[in-house]
Amino acid sequence: MISKQVTIALFLLAFSPSTFPADTLQIYQNITDGQTLVTPNSIFELGFFSPGSSSNRFLGIWYAFSPDTVVWVANRDSPLNNTSGTLILNKSGSLKLYDASGRIVWSPRTTSSDGINSPILQLNESGNLVLKDQTSDRIIWQSFDYPTNTMLTGMTIGKNLRTGFETYLSSWKSRDDPSEGDYTFKLDPQGAPELVVRDRSQIKSRSGMWNGLYFSWAPQTSTYTSLFNIRFVWNQDEVSYGIEMKSASTISRLVMNETGITQRFIWDQRNQKWNSIYFQTIDECSSFAECGPFGICQRDGIRACSCHKGFEPVAPDEWSIKYTSGGCKRTIPLGCSTDSDGFYKLEGVEIPYSHDAIADASISIEECRKRCLMNCSCVAYTLLDIRGEGSGCVMWNTALIDMRYVIGGQDLYLKVAKSELGISNKKKRATIGVISSSLILLLLVSLFVYLLWRKKMRYSKQDIEKRHLAQSNSLKGADLPVFNLCTILQATDNFSITNKLGEGGFGIVYKGQLLCGQEIAVKRLSMDSLQGLNEFMNEVLLITKLQHRNLVRLLGCCIDNNERMLIYEYMTNKSLDFYIFDPTRRASLNWTARLEIVIGIARGLLYLHQDSRFNVIHRDLKAANVLLDEQMNPKISDFGTARLFKREQGIINTETVIGTRGYMSPEYVLEGAISVKSDVYSFGVLILEIISGKKNQGNQNLLAYAWKLWEEGNSFKLLDEAVKCSVSETELRRYVQMALLCVQESPDDRPSMSAFFTMLSSDTLLQDPKKPLVGTRIRGFPSDWSLYQQSYEHDSTTGDQLTITGIEGR
Incomplete structure (x- = not known):
């Protein structure tokens, strides 16, 4: 039975004015099913809706331009079973949602409504539904709080x-x-x-x-x-x-x-x-406390949990079958004194669960160390604020839970027995003195031997192989799973030609399958390739630090005598060039798929350039180095020529100019100068190739062609014939414009990857690009850039190698 109060309210509604602002509900006005409040900017809308396949009705807020995207629900736990719901605001400031029988289905929890003179309900442009006193502008209730x-x-x-x-x-x-x-x-x-x-x-x-x-x-x-x-x-x-x-x-x-x-x-x-x-992201390290107390997780695809230095598994038998929740225990108990205990520095870790930690923003990291050392309960400490030189202190007096290694992680100082650090307090100075003297003597002897050897001997092929093997063996100490050769031979059917996926200057890539059923790609280094070994070393050093959904994941390596191999996750759909440059297969990539590939590559580059202290310049971004998984998601591969840099470095000058014709930026080819903007240039070339299905090489200079069409206002002619039916000319022209911004001559004129993402996600007006270097004269160099390019033509499967010197991870 409908209450007397509701009957009066409905009676007044029948004779109240029916017009009111589109975003506002005033006293004794109502909203029934089919009516809505809409913000002045037409971004948000309030009304009744049914989610998914449900027939129940709810009062909620959604985006006016995307009605299926509901952002707030009022009666989420009290659905209406028909379209008879009515929202009413009464004189006292009470907001109530009634069903057909007059039952209150929902009413907000408000603070005291005393002293409300003129209540009003308003849907703000931010999407916040606000109940307030119109006279004093005092907020009584708002949806942002709930x-x-x-x-x-x-x-x-x-x-x-x-x-x-x-x-x-x-x-x-x-x-x-x-x-x-x-x-x-x-x-x-x-x-x-x-x-x-x-x-x-x-x-x-x-x-x-x-x-x-x-x-x-x-x-x-x-x-x-x-x-x-x-x-x-x-x-x-x-x-x-x-x-x-x-x-x-x-x-x-x-x-x-x-x-x-x-x-x-x-x-x-x-x-x-x-x-x-x-x-x-969801991976083997995603579950909370996966490795138990004092355990640490690493996303490497083969094993996940390990114990810190000075710790061992509580239950080794369980760890062998990956039941790791029992965690780790100390191998040597702490002595609770400055003479017996010290700190082991864990680099690049995600900080453990800090609920029970003690945080103090007022002290320095050195004071933090002293306090932790003097506190018998303290097990670890780290910086609270990493800005600038760092400040503040966080200390843990309980077991460390939920840790993992990650690119861009912090340093954590773990308290362990000094004997675990390998140097006792009494012998520290003597040890340092002996080591220093030994090192000096060793350096002098090594220098003498090297000069004598340099004068009297030359490299033979056997000498090179021995040096290569020594370098390769040094990788065995890297924190990367090592496969034995028998496992790889079995997985690839003894490197059967039927399992060959591709070949480059480094060697051959084979498809394989492990006994567990996991498919892998094996990159086998050619024994005759000096550069290939450098690529191998560089790739291991870099890619073990990199984890991102748009980067190919390294699973491990194999080092056996002269064999050096990298084992990657297998990409079902091969590389991007397999599709966009093939007359038949390019039709399988519609406009939407190509844009998703562009966005995915951009995400990967953004991660490499900005996501951590280990910032990376790829140096060889091209269609052949973009692999596609089973959902056609792009993953950047081949980090053999990549370089680490510090964010404040800007431009790096190098004598090593290694890359692929058509993708290298002008300043890199002409001056050996690289920066993140070198990758941006390669990315711009790649966008034009994805749009057109044409390769930027030789006499077919894609940049010159794209610029000519841009100037003429005919960019639509650039589009691959296979996708012309699925894209508007306006949209295409914008993407061509963004690509041309990326390939401008001056690195300073090119956008950063974060700026590129801003262009992608907004509809703002873009600046006009400047003409690329093609056809532009540079002092001391040929006037026709395309001719200059042709002088370095090279087999596209191996890439251009203008000057080859050592490659190193820095």
């Missing part, structure tokens, strides 16, 4: 430390059911704050502690600083986290889905779709 599974720009999650009020995300039960699911996404304020995803009460995953720039397990967020600013507050009143977009035209959201996976999206206005810019 989010569901989506975090919008301007929203924060965290905790008020004075009142205890907490804002967090909670998952839907399923795509058809928005009721509260099993997963929550909260900012844990204890210890050093970090974001934590829980499955009910059990931790599923976490972000790592806030280190002053980003959450330590999510360094990819720092890659997108050109798109948004991170807002992190940590004081005596609150701990909170949110983002603010730098451009009002960029629309972004963070979502936790029904399986507890978090993912950030940006709206692609041109293609009218959501693009994922980063997401929580």
Whole structure:
């Protein structure tokens, strides 16, 4: 039976004005099924909807331009079973959702409504539904304080430390059911704050502690600083986290889905779709505390868990069958004194779970070390804030849980017995003196022997092989799984010609299958290739530090006498050039597929250039070095000629100019100068090749052709005939324009990869590109760049090698 109060409210509604602002609900106005509130910018809309295949009705907020993308639900745990729902705002400021029988289905939890003169409900342009006093502008309630599974720009999650009020995300039960699911996404304020995803009460995953720039397990967020600013507050009143977009035209959201996976999206206005810019990865190290107390995980595809220095498995038999949750124990107990204990530096690790850690922003790292050393309970310490020279202190007095090695990780100082460090306190000075003297003597003797040898002897092929073997054997100490030769021979059917995938200057690549069923690609170094050995050494040094979904994953290596091999994950669909340069296969790549490949390559480059302290210039980005998995996702491969650099370095000058004709930037070919902008140039060439299906080489200079069409306004002629039916001329011209911006003559004029992503995700007006170097005269060099290129023509399978000297990982 309908209550008297509801009857009066409905009576007043019948005679109340029916017109009101599109984003506002005033006293005794209502919203029924089919009516909506819409923000002035037409971004957000409030109304009734049915999720997925469900027939239940819910009051919620969605994007007006993407109605299926619901960002907030009011009655998520109390669905309406028909279209009779009515939302009413009464004079006292109470907001209520009624069903057909007059039952209150939902009403927000508000603070005191005393003193409200003129209540109003308004849907703000940020997507925040606000109930406030129109006279005083005092907020009574807002949806941003009670989010569901989506975090919008301007929203924060965290905790008020004075009142205890907490804002967090909670998952839907399923795509058809928005009721509260099993997963929550909260900012844990204890210890050093970090974001934590829980499955009910059990931790599923976490972000790592806030280190002053980003959450330590999510360094990819720092890659997108050109798109948004991170807002992190940590004081005596609150701990909170949110983002603010730098451009009002960029629309972004963070979502936790029904399986507890978090993912950030940006709206692609041109293609009218959501693009994922980063997401929580799932691998062998994803499970919380996978390796138990004092265990550490490494994503290498073969083994995951290991013990720190000074520790051993609690249950070795269980570890042998990968039951590692028991963790590790100390091999030698701590003595609890400065004479008996010291610290072992773990480099490049994701910081352990910090809920029970002690954080102090006021002390230095040296003071942190002293406190930890004097505290018998302290087991490890690290920096709290990594900005600048670093500051603050985090100490752990309990077992270290949930650690892993990662590119861009922090240094952690683990307390162990000094005997584990190999140097006792009493003998330290004597040992240092002996070592120093020995080293000096050894260097002098080595120099004398080298000069004598250099004067009297020349390299023979046998000498070279011995040197190569010595270098190869040094890799056995690298932290990389080593396969035995028998395993590889069995996997590849003794390197059968039927398993051959390709061949280059380094040697041959074979397909193989391990006994466990895993398919692999084996890169077998040619014994006659001096450069190939350098590539091998460089690739191992680099790729073991790199983990990204758009980079090919190295599984291990094989070193046996003169055999040197790298073992990679197998890519089902071979390389990009297998498709785009083939008259028949290119038709299988439509416009959407080609754009996804461009975006994937860009993500990989962005990671290499910016995602960690180990920043990498690839130096040989080309279609043949982009491999495709079973879903046609691109993965950058072949890091044999790559170079490490420091972010502040800018340009590196090198005598080694190694690459592939048509992809090398002018400053690299002419001056030996490389930078991240050299990769950007190669990427621009690759975009034009993907668009056109034509290779940039010899007399067929693709850059000159693309520039000519651009100037004439005929860029559509550049498009591969196989995809002309699926792309608009406006969209194509924009991508050609972005490619031409990447291949401009001056490195300073080319965009960074983060700037390129901004172009991809926004609809802003692009600057006009400058003419590429093709056809432009440079002092001291031929006036026709295409002729200059032709003088270095080379077999495309081996790449150009203008000057060959040693390659080293730096």
